[in-house]
Amino acid sequence: MRTALNRWYVSSGFRILVPVVALMGFLAVFIAIATALTKTITPDGVSHLRNVERHAFKQGELLVFRALYYSRLTGNVPAGDVSFEIRPETVVVDGQECMHVVGQAHTRGVFNFFYKVENIYETFISKEALAPVRFSRNIREGRYRREDNVVFDHQSGRAASERDTITTGPYIQDVLSIFYYFRTFDMDTLSPGEYFMVDFYLRDSVYVSRVMFEGREQVTTSLGTFNTMRFIPEMQKGTTFEQRYPMTLWLSDDRNRIPVRMESGMVVGNARFDLEGFRGLRHDLDSFVPQP
Secondary structure (H helix, E strand, O other): OHHHHOOOOOOOOOOOOOOOHHHHHOOOOOHHHOOOOOOOOOOOOOOOOOOOOOOOOOOOOEEEEEEEEEEOOOEEEEEEEEEEEEEEEEEEEOOEEEEEEEEEEEEOOOHHHHHOEEEEEEEEEEOOOOOEEEEEEEEEEOOEEEEEEEEEEOOOOEEEOOOOEEEOOOOOEOOOHHHHHHOOOOOOOOOOOOEEEEEEEEOOEEEEEEEEEEEEEEEEEOOEEEEEEEEEEEEEEOOEEEOOOOEEEEEEOOOOOOEEEEEEEOOOOEEEEEEEEEEOOOOOOOOEEOOO
């Protein structure tokens, strides 16, 4: 079963061009919905860093996803690849032992001629506090270019980029570290309608998000069928929460809690990211459903 699960799939090509490659800007659950909903907060920092148990993942984990566009007209059209990797080595950054995490998003084949995407995200996450110490992103989307470098000080509750220094409060996440922090939450006894609150930093602003649990269900990808937990991320706007861009996340219903599928609605069709390959999981993938 493990041999079958670790297969890597390569697209044989494109049958049709669809102008939706901007979906590759997505990387970590919330980037696509965090564009204009900002909250300013001013809590104090902390005198001592917390200690968070990393029970769902370990260094050396690699997750690879296939990016697809789907509509009734086109069916599933491969658009690119997204990967998340926790590098095996421990790195000392600003006096703290850190995990070095790299996220990458790339378009494939013919899409490169029309809207080439080469995005790289890196974060150094404190192994003790499970919060980012430094974050960078290098965005290449068509003609658009952007580079960001951010330093976090959780004891003072601030984040500093080349453009600004803002108050964030302690343990703010970036758009890559939030992916791992969320996996440490206790999900064993969740009931539909319960939710987790997570704040994160992007573009010199703090965003407030709520991730609501909708239920458990089976999801089938090219790797097979998995028992999953379905979540809906929402952003705060004023005193309420909303889905500016509808998005759904399915995590494996086992101790790894890895994304099996991520899907976002678009004006026409859906953008989907399906788990395509993996290595270095902390636990057996017990959520996999063997076929008779």
